[in-house]
Amino acid sequence: MMRPSQIALTTFYWAFIVYLFLPLALMVVMGFKDSNFIGFPINAWTTRWYVQVFQDTAVLHAFGYTLLIAIASTLLSLVIGIWCAVFLGPARFWGRALVFAVMCLPAVIPGVISAISMRIFIRAIGMEPGTGAIILGLTIHNVPFVALMVLSRLGAMPRSQVEAARDLGADSLVAFLRVTLPFLFPSLLGASIFCMLLSFDDFVRAFFLGGYQPTLPVLIFAELRSGMSPAINAISTVVLVVTAALGLWAERGTRRLKGTRR
Amino acid sequence: MHRQSTIARFTDVTKRFGKNVAVDRLDLDITQGEFVTLLGPSGCGKSTTLRMLGGFEMPDEGRILLAGEDVTRLPPNRRDVNMVFQDYALFPHMTVAGNIAFGLELQGHGRAAIDARVSELLELVQLGSFRDRMPDQLSGGQRQRVALARALAREPKLLLLDEPLGALDAKLRGQVQIELKALQQRTGKTFLFVTHDQEEALTMSDRIIVMNAGRIEQDGTPEELYHRPRSRFVADFIGETNLFACQVRGSENGQIVLDWNGILLHAAAGSPDGRTAVEAALRPESIRLTTGRPDQANALQMRIVRRVFKGSRIDLDLEAQDGDARLKASADPAAIEDLAGDKVWASWDPGRLAILQG
Numbered sequence: 001m002m003r004p005s006q007i008a009l010t011t012f013y014w015a016f017i018v019y020l021f022l023p024l025a026l027m028v029v030m031g032f033k034d035s036n037f038i039g040f041p042i043n044a045w046t047t048r049w050y051v052q053v054f055q056d057t058a059v060l061h062a063f064g065y066t067l068l069i070a071i072a073s074t075l076l077s078l079v080i081g082i083w084c085a086v087f088l089g090p091a092r093f094w095g096r097a098l099v100f101a102v103m104c105l106p107a108v109i110p111g112v113i114s115a116i117s118m119r120i121f122i123r124a125i126g127m128e129p130g131t132g133a134i135i136l137g138l139t140i141h142n143v144p145f146v147a148l149m150v151l152s153r154l155g156a157m158p159r160s161q162v163e164a165a166r167d168l169g170a171d172s173l174v175a176f177l178r179v180t181l182p183f184l185f186p187s188l189l190g191a192s193i194f195c196m197l198l199s200f201d202d203f204v205r206a207f208f209l210g211g212y213q214p215t216l217p218v219l220i221f222a223e224l225r226s227g228m229s230p231a232i233n234a235i236s237t238v239v240l241v242v243t244a245a246l247g248l249w250a251e252r253g254t255r256r257l258k259g260t261r262r
Numbered sequence: 263m264h265r266q267s268t269i270a271r272f273t274d275v276t277k278r279f280g281k282n283v284a285v286d287r288l289d290l291d292i293t294q295g296e297f298v299t300l301l302g303p304s305g306c307g308k309s310t311t312l313r314m315l316g317g318f319e320m321p322d323e324g325r326i327l328l329a330g331e332d333v334t335r336l337p338p339n340r341r342d343v344n345m346v347f348q349d350y351a352l353f354p355h356m357t358v359a360g361n362i363a364f365g366l367e368l369q370g371h372g373r374a375a376i377d378a379r380v381s382e383l384l385e386l387v388q389l390g391s392f393r394d395r396m397p398d399q400l401s402g403g404q405r406q407r408v409a410l411a412r413a414l415a416r417e418p419k420l421l422l423l424d425e426p427l428g429a430l431d432a433k434l435r436g437q438v439q440i441e442l443k444a445l446q447q448r449t450g451k452t453f454l455f456v457t458h459d460q461e462e463a464l465t466m467s468d469r470i471i472v473m474n475a476g477r478i479e480q481d482g483t484p485e486e487l488y489h490r491p492r493s494r495f496v497a498d499f500i501g502e503t504n505l506f507a508c509q510v511r512g513s514e515n516g517q518i519v520l521d522w523n524g525i526l527l528h529a530a531a532g533s534p535d536g537r538t539a540v541e542a543a544l545r546p547e548s549i550r551l552t553t554g555r556p557d558q559a560n561a562l563q564m565r566i567v568r569r570v571f572k573g574s575r576i577d578l579d580l581e582a583q584d585g586d587a588r589l590k591a592s593a594d595p596a597a598i599e600d601l602a603g604d605k606v607w608a609s610w611d612p613g614r615l616a617i618l619q620g
Contacts, residue, residue, distance in 0.1 A: 160351035163318055166338040167345045168365035169416065178364075182355040 024240065031233035038230060049234040059235060062219040069131065069206075069215060070199035073138035077195050078188065080139065081146025086180070088147070089154040107144035114141065115208035122209070130211030137205040142198055146191040153187035154180075186253075193250035197243055269294045269420055269452050270315060275324030277310050284310040286476035288324070292420070292454060297446050299455045299463040302473035303499070308456045311473070312422050315454065316345045329419050339368075344413040345422040349429070350405045352397040358384070358408050359393045365416045383411040386445070403434050410442075414449065423455045427462060439465045460500045464488065472496050489545065490531045490616045497543040497618060504544040504589050506615075510534045517559070517612050523587055528559040532617030541618045546577070546592035548614035551606045561609040564589065571595075580608055 002010070030038050034046035053059055084103055088096065106114065118137045119129065127133060161183060165175035181188075206215040214222060216239070223232055272290040276283065285307040292298050300308035313319045314326060317338035326334045333341050344365070352361050359380050366376045384390050387407040397405060406426055413421055427435045427442075443466045446453045457463055463470050464484045472479040472487065472495070480492045491497035497505065508520035508527065517528040520542060527542070534540045555561060564580040564587075576598065580589040589608060 158349055158351065160347040160349055161353065163316075163338070164345070164347055164351035164353070164412075165364070166318075167316060167343075168412070169339045169368035170364075171337075171339055174368065179353055182353075185355070 027233050028237050028240075030230050031237045033230050036229060038233070049229075049231045050238075052231055053234045053238070056231075058219065059216075062214055062216045065131075065213055066200055066206075066216040069134050069138065070196050073135045073142060073199045074192050074195040076135065076139045077142035077146050078192060081143045081191065082150055082184070082188070084143065084147040085150035085154055086176070089151055103147055104144045106140045111141070111202075111204035112208075115205045118205070119208050128211065129209050130213075133209040133211075134206050134215070137209045138199045138202060141202075141205070142195040145194055145198070149187045149191045149194070150184055153184050157183050189253060190250055193246060197247060200243065201239070267294045268292070269329055270454075271327040272311070272314075273325045273327070275311075275314065275321045275326060277307075277314060277319060277321050283476050285314070285321075288476070288478065290471065290478065290481075292452060295450055295452055297443065297453045297455065297466055297468045299457060299467040299470045300473055301457060301460060301463040301470050301499075302479075303458055306473040307476040308458075308473050309424060312345075312424055312454060312456045315420070316343055316422050317341050342416075342418055343420045343422055344416055344418040345424060346406075346409045346413045346426045348425045350397075350409040350426070352405055352408055352412075354397055357394050357396060358389065358400070361397070361408055362412045362415050365412065369416060379415060383415055386414070386449075387411045402430050403438060406430065406438065410445070414451070418451075420452045420454060423453060425457055427457070427459075435462070436465075442466060464500070472499065474499075489548075489614060491543055492532070492619045494541060494543075494618055497616075502546050502590060502592070504546065504549075506542045506544070508540055508542055510538050510540060518617060520615075520617075525562060525582075525587060527615060528612040529615040529617050530612040531615065532619065534617055535619070543616050543618055544589075544610060544614060546590045547575075548610045549580075549589065549591040549593075549608050550610060551578070551591060551593055551598050551601060551608060553600070553602055553606065555607050556609045558609040559612055560615065561607055562587065562589075564606055564608050566604045566606060580606070 029042070031049055032045050032047065033042045034044035034048070035042075088100060088103070115137060118133070118140070122129065122133045122136075157180070161179055162175050165179040166172070170178065201217060202215075203217040203221065206218050207221070210218060216235075220232060220235060223229075268291050270290075270292040272288050275285060275288045275290075277285040284305075288307075288311065290311075300311055302308045310319055314321055315328075317333070317336060317340075321334060324334075325332055328341060328343065353364065356364065362380045362383055363376050366379055371379070380393070381390075384393060387410055389404060389407055389411070392400065392404065392408075397408070400408065406429075409426065423442075427438055430438060439462060442453075446466075455463075455466065464487075467484055469482065470484055470487050471481045474495050480487055480496045482490075487496060487500055491500065491503075494505065497503045506520070506522045506527065508522045511519040511521050511526065513519060514528070517530045518532075518534060520527045520529055520540070522542075529542055532542075550556065555563075562582060564582055566578055567581050568579040570577040572592075574595075575592050576595050578591045578593065578598075580591055581587070583605075591608060
């Protein structure tokens with residue numbers, strides 16, 4: 001027999017699950033409706049929206065463009081994030097806590113504020129809104145996540161690892177490349193995928209900092225304004241499936257790597 | 263000792279961590295081919311001394327020479343020494359062979375030469391069939407041997423070992439001690455070993471350097487340290503000991519005569535150096551127990567107040583008939599089998615009674 005408190009907890013849990021997944025399920029279902037209007041009842045089923053989406057060059061271009069931006073900002077974030085973590089990791093200096101806080105700040109500043117200030121900034125330095133500006137905006141947001149994940153892994157690395165590499169003839173660069181970096185690999189994998197997901201679905205920065213070419217979220221937003229069609233549901237479903245699969249795989253992958261290779 | 267045979271030399275080396283002096287004006291010579299152990303309690307400066315020779319700590323004062331070259335300020339990768347770390351520090355993403363080859367690759371050898379050398383080293387540490395294992399697939403003892411092979415790969419002038427047996431269980435440790443000593447003799451390498459375990463030091467070393475509070479307390483062979491400790495610290499740190507607070511009475515036939523609570527004792531090791539009051543140390547197992555009075559200078563009639571059976575030995579607490587004098591003895595069970603009753607004569611060789619220096 002379950003106690004009342006357990007029953008209450010279980011009920012709330014399932015209520016939350018329904019609240020979480022019902023909108024998503026509706027979105028997926030509507031993508032298969034054979035009608036131009038979203039809503040019940042559904043009288044006929046079709047996959048034509050998917051065919052239409054995969055033939056729509058605007059959608060495909062936006063997808064490719066978003067992917068490019070996500071990859072570029074992820075790579076840039078990795079370089080800067082690793083650098084921050086390695087700089088802060090072993091260091092003990094006055095004001096370390098402050099430097100640490102400043103590094104984490106972009107993760108908690110509201111996206112709108114960050115995007116507007118970035119827009120003003122790029123104008124001030126004479127840079128045009130567009131691809132470069134979006135990549136920079138996303139990178140600033142990503143770096144804290146990379147740095148935090150790398151820092152936590154770095155904290156688990158015994159000092160003797162680098163010392164052994166130095167002892168065996170490696171200078172500090174070779175020791176970093178051949179011993180520290182492979183040790184950090186699980187956290188780098190996790191951080192990359194996290195950055196990809198953050199960048200891929202970002203709307204605010206792409207909207208404020210973008211030029212004429214829309215990213216996928218911006219394109220979807222534009223299409224929503226011009227009237228909903230089930231094609232939007234089809235695009236969204238594809239994005240949902242891909243990102244969820246990627247996220248779950250990365251979560252499992254990093255956990256397994258950390259488990260076996262301390 | 264001629265100059266060529268000195269492989270490493272510390273001259274007046276001091277290392278501080280903040281206000282704490284870890285190593286205090288250390289002078290130390292290490293001879294080619296020796297198995298030298300730095301022994302002491304934690305915080306005595308033994309690991310810091312080792313790490314300064316490895317290049318992981320820079321001395322605040324003094325100089326360190328390696329094969330005649332001043333290496334005081336050189337980074338670890340530019341010194342011809344290698345280290346076996348306490349946690350072994352194997353690279354977890356490389357195979358056993360990859361770990362051993364790491365230092366050889368950085369020396370720029372060809373693939374074939376590296377493979378041959380790796381095989382040779384795996385053979386040396388008896389891990390031939392473990393070549394392609396990852397470190398997390400090895401036992402503690404196997405990891406320790408990989409660490410040893412990796413450190414020997416570059417033919418260092420000196421091998422540094424930082425408590426490498428600490429993580430092994432007691433039974434395995436005894437076996438590894440013997441293997442390690444045999445390996446050192448076979449390769450003819452100079453080993454500088456750090457431990458806080460006195461038994462480990464006595465088992466393996468040609469020479470033991472006992473450190474305390476950043477200074478050398480005593481430097482000698484295991485036998486010298488054990489039977490002729492120079493200080494109370496050394497006598498206490500290594501094994502059990504009886505300490506006698508004595509007055510110096512004079513000398514007789516080259517032996518020093520001491521007065522211990524009215525009992526006259528003869529000592530043949532150490533010197534009072536003009537002091538009138540000294541401390542002398544005696545190992546429990548140096549005491550012989552007999553029923554009849556032995557023909558010996560140091561002989562006391564005593565009573566056995568307690569026997570503790572330790573398996574291969576029996577520890578005994580002795581007390582003099584008339585009062586305060588107490589001794590700890592340790593005897594082979596067979597040797598005291600025919601002692602009748604509690605009254606015994608305790609006697610020892612004057613050479614076993616060591617006068618401590620302050």
